Amino acid sequence: MSLHCRIGGLGILGPGLPGWAASAPILAGATPWQGGELALPPPALLPPTERRRTSQPVRLALAAAGEAVAAEPGGTALETIFASSNGDGAILGSILDALLALDGVAISPTQFHNSVHNAPAGYWHIAIGSVAPSLSLGGHDDSFAAGLLAAATAVATRAKPVLLCAYDMPMPPPLDRVRRTETGFAAALVLRPAAGEGAALTLRYRAAPAAWPAPADALDALAAGNPAARSLPLLRALAAGRTATIRLPLLEDAHLELQVAP
Amino acid sequence: MWPLKISACTAATALGPGLAPLRKALLARQGGLRPCDLPGMPDGIWIGRVPGLETVTLPAALAGFACRNNRLAELALGCDGFAGAVAAARARHGADRIAVVLGTSTAGIEETEQAWQQRENGTGPLPASFDYARTHDLQALPRYLRARLGLRGPALVVSTACTSGVRAMTEAAALIAAGVADAAVAGGVDTLCRMTLHGFASLELLSRGGPTRPCAADRDGISIGEGAGLVLLEREGDGPADAPLLLGAGASSDGHHMSSPHPEGLGAVAAMRAALDSAGLAPGGIDYVNLHGTGTRANDAMEDRAVHQVFGSFVPCSSTKGWTGHTLGASGAVEAIIALLCLEEGLVPGCLNLTELDAEFRADVAMENRPAALRRVMSNSFGFGGSNCSLVLGRA
Secondary structure, eight states: OEEEEEEEEEEEEETTEESHHHHHHHHTTSSOOOOOOOOOOOOTTSOHHHHHHOOHHHHHHHHHHHHHHHTSTTGGGOEEEEEOSSOOHHHHHHHHHHHTOTTOOOOOHHHHHHTSTTHHHHHHHHHHTOOSOEEEEOOGGGHHHHHHHHHHHHHHHHOSOEEEEEEEOOOOTTHHHHSOOOSOEEEEEEEEETTSSSEEEEEEEESSOOOOOOOSSTTGGGGGGOGGGGGHHHHHHHHHTOOEEEEEEOSTTOEEEEEEEO | OOOEEEEEEEEEETTEESHHHHHHHHHHTOOOOEEOOSTTOOTTOEEEOOTTGGGOOOOGGGGGGOSHHHHHHHHHHTSTTHHHHHHHHHHHHOGGGEEEEEEOSSTTHHHHHHHHHTSGGGTSOOOTTOOIIIIISTTHHHHHHHHHTTOOSOEEEEOOGGGHHHHHHHHHHHHHHTTSOSEEEEEEEEOOOHHHHHHHHHTTOBOOSSOOOTTBTTOOOBOEEOEEEEEEEEETTSSOTTOOEEEEEEEEEOOSOSSSOOTTOHHHHHHHHHHHHHHTOOGGGOSEEEOOOOSOHHHHHHHHHHHHHHHTTSSEEEOOHHHHOBOGGGHHHHHHHHHHHHHHHTEEOOOTTOSSBOTTOOSEEOOSOEEOOOSEEEEEEEETTTEEEEEEEEOO
16 A cells, blocks of 8 residues: 655755755755754744743754745644654753752753653744644654654545654763764655645555665765654655655664655 | 544553453542652652552563563553454454554653663763663654564654653554554553653642542642553454444644643644544534543643533543543553443543532533443543644444
């Protein structure tokens, strides 16, 4: 059974990838990727009081999501799916430290409510004043594939466009030793029903293993260091406007088979 | 896409493993909350601790998944013939046609808390024995159950705070409706840990000196529990003829605040109405509403307004968190299963620990158990981040 949908607005934020418009020539292969620092803009969509409270993963996710819906008709009414493997490692580490304090546990209440995995989703819906349903997923190395499957399923069953935002930040010590993530990265895509406009995406679940392909260049190699960057083969095909078949691992023994047609 | 069949279900709660002790406790009005006996927890709180959980062992081949959360999942699937029902579904549909979609807010973080305590001088590396991917990581839960049950379909983990378990059920239903799977193991598992107990304490949301008192005039907060609620979902034509049905579901976001509900319950009203619409029902088609009913001042007041707005004063409602405690990411799944027990028993359970109802409340809050011929029940779940979800469950 295959799922069919179309790709609408896109957003990206990564090292040397400062937004879709600026990154499209790099993704398409017309301009070489130079790498660089990841710049996380404070989310202008939020009121100043909320903006100050936002952590790096929230800023990362909201930047990519905001870009993807900027040109999308009815973007603020979109159902949303946020996918992240690591959540907010900095807040997690800070709370775990606080639990060991010898002079009594004193967790910051703001940090605690920001520690929920759906914090970026919560801030997104506050920022744009949206009451649409929202889902937040994990997925270890395969969180992008998990998000894409859930988003395509939502489009197929509810016949309405959905915003998918995959994001992950590196873990601070000591979690960085047990969960390696090299750089921050976020990708956001609006998926539309198959009858709409945009590049066509067909998705099939296959109960057979698929190895992640060896990187062809330095940009491809980002995918090994951040689960959200596993969106790169799809994003590069979309930027280049080329047909592609992509196998995204989902668990050790299965994968999603994607077919993209411009 | 509705209805779907709930071919099998089970739960493990503070009342004990399986449905039998939960059913008995609901009928006898005996709650499972006790004064907290776990070390290093906030003072004066009561908790819903699953008895015997620490001694549960995982199969040797999956021993690397050992943590409190996966032990609770293991305990649950051994109850009520659940693993056997999944095996029968696997024979009917094929292992690669059964999805695993589970919700959790804690995953195995209790394991991480222990690993943190073992760091040298509080600053060294985590111990080499700490298995992040198979315990702490959210995906550890569906990975464990998928491997344990011999399934090969897609596995997803949902983490939307206290709606995690119920949103896992709705997304499992969507995978079946879209044809990605023919059946799904769905639900939620969450376990007691220092992070959530101290975290809710920091927000001053825990009940002190006694068990939670949802809907009471003097309610003062949550008693946190741990729990697992698992269902096997199939299409209406599959599974046992007399199995109950998931008739519909609705979700929404508040878009209001990270940890406070919208005071008028706009998001809650939207979720309840969407659930009714998906089931093709008017409010009068619901015979009982199982409230989210956490026992906090804000949640219960908001939910009363929202329920009154949708149902008026004519549909009985209650919170069952006085029995199980608030099982956080598992609560939606656990309470969906409690709703099924209420349907079977013809029972509107009156809130526990409630002697004086909040005088402001206008919904019909049950204070004592009432016998009632129930055909359809709604179950509400709300969570941090403004996440809301309502289910409609019914008899075949």
